[in-house]
Amino acid sequence: MRTAAELNYGEIGIISEIDSSHPSSKRIIEHGFTPGQTIELINKSIFNDPIAVSVRGTLIAIRKCEAGCIKLK
Amino acid sequence: MKTNVDVQIPLITLVGPPNSGKTTLFNILSGKNYKTVNYPGSTVEYYTSRILSRYNINAELLDSPGIVSLIPESPDEKVAVDSLYSHPKLGVPDILLTTVDSCQLSRHLLLPKQLISAGFNVVVVLTMTDILAKRGKKVSESKLSKELNCDVVIVNGRSKKGLENLLEIINSKIDRLNEFDKNKITAYNSGENNKTSLGIFYEIEEILKKVYEPLNPDKKIDLVSANKELKVLKEEFSNDGFSPDELTLKIDRILLHRFWGFVIFLLVMGLTFTSIFWLAQPLMILVDELFTDLNSLVVQNFKPGWFTYLVSDGIISGTGSVLVFVPQIFILFLVLGLLEDSGYLARGAMLIDKPLSKIGLNGRSFVPMISGYACAIPAIIAARTIPNRKERLLTIFIIPLMSCSARLPVYALLIAYLIPKDKSWLGGIILGGIYLFSILTSVVVAFVINKFRKKIFTAEESSSFILELPTYKLPKLSSVISHTYNSSKQYIFRAGPIILGFSLVLWFLTYFPHISPQIETNGMSLGQKQNVERSERLEKSYAADLGKFIEPIMHPIGMDWRIGVSLISAFAAREVFVSSLALTFKVTTDDDQSQNTLLNSLREAKIQSTGEKLFTTATTAGLIVFFIFALQCLSTVAVSRKETGGWKIPILQVLIFTSLAYIMTFITVNGLRFFGVQ
Known part of the structure; x- marks a missing residue:
């Protein structure tokens, strides 16, 4: 299953679930990453990590290891 | 504060997610005459003020740090949330003003929903409706008020339009305070966090379908544009709200470019860094001369004796050594404040997060570290913005290694001694080398200390970096300056x-x-x-x-x-x-x-x-x-x-x-x- 960490530039994905075993899952949900939401990879930093993802009309910078618990359809 | 309790002045607490316009509202209501209060035993800091007398509301206003949700994650957040329930000095808030960015309702409604279900006396203040209007939309106050079952008011932070309505609502709430039972405020349900939050988000999605309205429903539209709008609407609904600000995306194509983004970042930080020295230098010399003159004035005009020297060498020179750094600190806060207000600082933190995480720090450690080059004291205080305790302590630990400006006169003297008179250009190179060396050593020290972190910092938390990248905007100079002043x-x-x-x-x-x-x-x-x-x-x-x-x-x-x-x-x-x-x-x-x-x-x-x-x-x-x-x-x-x-x-x-x-x-x-x- 693909995760938000594997998105390419400009690629759009739809969230299927958030891995709630991850310690950051609570914070990720509170920032609006919920199942059914469309997300898009907007930018990557020079080291490929963190990445900037748009969700609910806002840009969120998130580390790849944390984006890994956002599972996509 | 005890007198406040005696005369029963109502307490109004401002709360809201980061970047929701909370500080702007606080500045409007307080007239920027605020003072800082520390939460006892912690680093969480608040601003309090009386509401401006011209608004005719006799109440204490408390600004709390921005929080995303009522379920705290770090110890500092826990203190912030606890103080909403009961501030140790000011008590339980009588009214909670919750700011919500109307362009970000989809995310920002989480906190007010939690606050309302916890039983607080909530007023939702919708901000940034002018930006929403540019996108051809508006929010219906009455419908949102009905859906949330609380007062909702639109206030424009720039034109202050809607402020009258807010004041009216506050006044009528104060008149009816006896109807509000503070004892009914309950601790927010922290069991099954993720499921509860998910549930709230589904409710929010339902609410949004009802409260967003087109700005000009009567506008005559031809078929082509109607089709276009329909298409847009369809896309937006699949997105459950909005796409990010177009201009911000365009700017980020450059500022967050994979290669050039980092080059620009280094340039911006280099400029910030040099401005601390170049802009402040003449002012610092001025302060220094002033106190030197004052010192000799005292020595020349009074009878020599221990008291004269106490005044001249002790008190005057001592005061001088405090004030000589003020120009530099002022300029540092000013430049960082402008960068933060424009929305760039969050991007900087994102760009530098990866290298800093290698040595046990965080992207958010960056601003405190840069500040350390002016003076370690404001830098250590700035480390409060780092949510993870371990990373915060490590940042504080290495800040004294940043080559602060007090070392500059020492380096200047010793370098002048070292180099031959005819090779003064060598001095600049040596000074540059000293700064480079201090950066390298702080990296090495952070790396080594990080290896022993389990013995030094007892806090063991998982490291995290999730940061909202706010929409770019022109910094508001007046509020940046007043913040810098404070x-x-x-x-x-x-x-x-x-x-x-x-x-x-x-x-x-x-x-x-x-x-x-x-x-x-x-x-x-x-x-x-x-x-x-x-x-x-x-x-x-x-x-x-x-x-x-x-x-x-x-x-x-x-x-x-x-x-x-x-x-x-x-x-x-x-x-x-x-x-x-x-x-x-x-x-x-x-x-x-x-x-x-x-x-x-x-x-x-x-x-x-x-x-x-x-x-x-x-x-x-x-x-x-x-x-x-x-x-x-x-x-x-x-x-x-x-x-x-x-x-x-x-x-x-x-x-x-x-x-x-x-x-x-x-x-x-x-x-x-x-x-x-x-």
Whole structure:
């Protein structure tokens, strides 16, 4: 299953679930990453990590290891 | 605050997610006349103020730190949330004003929904509706109010439109306060967090379908544009809200470009960094001259005696050493405030997060570290923005290694001594090298300390970096300046008394017990006479005793008790080292050429027991190395204790950095000698 960490530039994905075993899952949900939401990879930093993802009309910078618990359809 | 309780002034607390316009609303209501309150026993800081009298509301206003949700994650967030329930000084809030960005309802409604279900007396303030209008949309206050079952009011932060409505609602709420039962506020359900939050988000999605309306429903539309709009609407609904701001995306294509983004970041930070020095330099010289003049004014016009010297050397010079850094700190806060307000600082944190995470730090450590190049004190305070406790403590730990501006006069003197007169360009290169070296060593030290973190920092939390990148906007200069003013004031009142206090102690140590030396003063001007007296007095003072006591330690690094005394004096403030050297080496002129005279007397200085030259290339280089590492600033120690909540970290900092300084100096001096450099 693909995760938000594997998105390419400009690629759009739809969230299927958030891995709630991850310690950051609570914070990720509170920032609006919920199942059914469309997300898009907007930018990557020079080291490929963190990445900037748009969700609910806002840009969120998130580390790849944390984006890994956002599972996509 | 006790009187407030007696007369029952209602408490209105402002709460909201970051970037929701909370501070703007606070500034409007308070008229920027706020004061800071610390939550007892923690670093969470609040602003409080009375509501401006012209609004005719007699209430205390409390601004709390921005929070995303009512379920705290870090200890600092827990304190922030706890204080919503009951602030230890101000009590339970009577009314909660919750700011919500109307363009981000989809995310920002989470907090008000949680607050309402916890039973608070909530008023939702919708902000940034002007930006929403540009996208052809508006939010229906009445529908949202019905859906949330609480008062909703639109307030425009720039034009203040809607403020009247807000004041009316607050007034009517205050009139009906007896209907609101504070005891019914319940702790927010923290069981099954994720499921509850998900549930709230589904509710929010349903609400959004009802409350967003097109701005001009009656506008005549032709078929083509109607089709276009329909298409847009369809896309937006699949997105459940909005796409990010177009302009922001365009700017980010450059500023967050994979390669150029980082280059621009380095340039911006380089400029910020140099502006701290270049812009502040003339002002600092001005402050310095002012206090030097004031000092000599006192010495010349009053009868010489211990009291005159207490005023001139103790109080006036002490105050001067506090105020000399104010221009630099003001400019630093101003530049960082402008960067933050524009939305760039969050991007900077994102770009630098990866390299910093390698050494146990966080993208958010970056701003405190940069601030450390001006002064460690505001830098340590700025580390509060780091949510993870371990990363915050590690950031505080290495901040004293950032080459703060107090070291600059010391470096300037020692470099001037090192380089030949005809090669002054070499000085800039050496200074640049010193800064580069200090960056490298702080990286190495952070890396090593991070290896031992389990022993030093008991907090063990998973590291995280999730940060909202706000929409770019033009910074609001007036609010940035007022914030800068308040932060600078905070520095003066926090660090000022400590620096001044230690200056007085050091003055005592360098002045007593030999207060009136008998010396041959024939043919000397008044200024020369006083300077000779001062150095005579110093030579037999308690500080000199202390210096002679530590001479055995100074010997292996090629130095004697006189440098020891100056190093001890430098504990009050590092730049004191220079004036202290001048005193101990009996610089007997008081004209503008004092640095040259000081350099000359340093050149002639010899170690008394052996007759060897004291300031050789090796020992001077060693002194520079000493200043790079040593934590010679008691104010930093005091602030570090306060911010880390204990003595453990400040004591470790003093021990580790000072012994590191000694060892590195030893290696430098003896290494250079080994290779034939004297």
